[in-house]
Amino acid sequence: MRSLIELIRPEVRNEKPYIVAGAVEVEHKLNQNECPFDIPPDLKKDILESFAKIPFNRYPPAQPHRLVKKLSESLGHPAEGILVGNGSNELTHTLGLCLMSSGSDVVMPRPMFALYESVARLYGATVHGIAPLSDLSFDGDAILKESKRPGVSVTVVTSPNNPTGLSMSFDVIERLCEESAGFVVVDEAYHEFNLEKSAFELLRSYPNLIIIRTLSKAFGLAGVRLGYMMGAPAVMQEFLKARLPFMVDVFAEHVALELLKRPEIVEERVRRMKTGIHEITQALDVMPDVEVVPSQANFVLFRMSVPADVLASQFAKQGVLVRNMSGYPELTGYLRVTTGTDDENKAFFRALDSLRSQL
Numbered sequence: 329m330r331s332l333i334e335l336i337r338p339e340v341r342n343e344k345p346y347i348v349a350g351a352v353e354v355e356h357k358l359n360q361n362e363c364p365f366d367i368p369p370d371l372k373k374d375i376l377e378s379f380a381k382i383p384f385n386r387y388p389p390a391q392p393h394r395l396v397k398k399l400s401e402s403l404g405h406p407a408e409g410i411l412v413g414n415g416s417n418e419l420t421h422t423l424g425l426c427l428m429s430s431g432s433d434v435v436m437p438r439p440m441f442a443l444y445e446s447v448a449r450l451y452g453a454t455v456h457g458i459a460p461l462s463d464l465s466f467d468g469d470a471i472l473k474e475s476k477r478p479g480v481s482v483t484v485v486t487s488p489n490n491p492t493g494l495s496m497s498f499d500v501i502e503r504l505c506e507e508s509a510g511f512v513v514v515d516e517a518y519h520e521f522n523l524e525k526s527a528f529e530l531l532r533s534y535p536n537l538i539i540i541r542t543l544s545k546a547f548g549l550a551g552v553r554l555g556y557m558m559g560a561p562a563v564m565q566e567f568l569k570a571r572l573p574f575m576v577d578v579f580a581e582h583v584a585l586e587l588l589k590r591p592e593i594v595e596e597r598v599r600r601m602k603t604g605i606h607e608i609t610q611a612l613d614v615m616p617d618v619e620v621v622p623s624q625a626n627f628v629l630f631r632m633s634v635p636a637d638v639l640a641s642q643f644a645k646q647g648v649l650v651r652n653m654s655g656y657p658e659l660t661g662y663l664r665v666t667t668g669t670d671d672e673n674k675a676f677f678r679a680l681d682s683l684r685s686q687l
């Protein structure tokens with residue numbers, strides 16, 4: 329068995345599997361930056377009824393053309409410049425396949441959504457992590473300096489950033505596109521919550537810019553698995569050659585097409601989630617024993633004087649699942665809470681009050 333395992337590429341053997349810690353049975357699940365609202369029951373019923381008419385025995389198109397067309401129309405970006413994936417996580421392997429290999433240098437700010445670093449390592453690239461400033465915001469100058477080096481194939485940023493919730497300014501993103509030696513990938517999973525301008529309007533001017541978005545957050549389709557990548561058509565058409573066919577199944581495409589007909593649903597949820605974030609941030613901000621990072625996403629990062637693992641398990645005992653972020657070296661002691669429904673946020677505040685009263 330041992331020799332078989334040794335046949336597996338060392339880059340793979342050296343990784344850790346992606347595991348989200350914590351019991352799923354906990355009543356209030358505020359640990360994965362999900363949208364707390366499911367699709368309204370009437371729409372869900374319509375979707376399921378119309379879906380029943382779609383044959384299950386036939387392959388979907390190799391690429392989900394109808395969804396690409398719809399996204400192209402609603403975003404105002406050419407269809408040839410859009411690739412849709414089985415969640416945006418899945419698209420990161422296309423990035424890896426196209427842009428990362430042994431010998432390529434990849435620049436990423438720290439701390440950031442850990443998947444990108446793992447993908448870079450899996451494809452054999454060398455990761456250059458750029459430390460944040462003392463308030464956890466991006467060190468724009470240091471990122472720019474590093475990404476200008478020849479040999480850098482790609483600089484990846486998530487803005488707003490997960491896990492900090494902080495955004496990179498539009499100007500810094502533009503300078504990155506202008507000055508970087510290679511591609512600039514901006515993961516905009518949380519762009520609906522962002523107060524900064526999206527990098528979208530730079531797409532026309534900078535063929536090295538790639539934007540990744542997901543339907544898992546504001547759209548609330550985390551379980552359905554849909555994300556997309558936008559870039560210059562010539563670049564995306566090259567990337568298309570690295571895509572597996574049939575990654576988007578007929579159900580996912582159908583759900584997205586129906587939800588995109590009802591933009592008011594997503595707008596309403598974003599409004600409610602933004603209110604939730606505002607309330608959580610304000611409440612934490614006035615607590616003298618709590619340090620809170622101002623968020624432009626659907627989650628808030630905070631810390632108290634108690635170790636994060638102890639706090640996280642105390643929250644869980646009170647039925648509230650929050651995420652311990654101490655695994656990131658820069659985030660020792662930090663917890664991350666996603667905004668939930670009003671009831672879930674109340675449960676979070678109740679648990680927090682009770683924990684603080686015991687300190």
Ligand SMILES: Cc1ncc(COP(=O)(O)O)c(C=O)c1O
Binds near residue numbers: 544
């Ligand atoms: C920055 C970022 N990108 C992507 C994702 C995951 O997106 P998807 O569900 O589309 O794979 C997350 C999820 O937490 C995220 O924080």
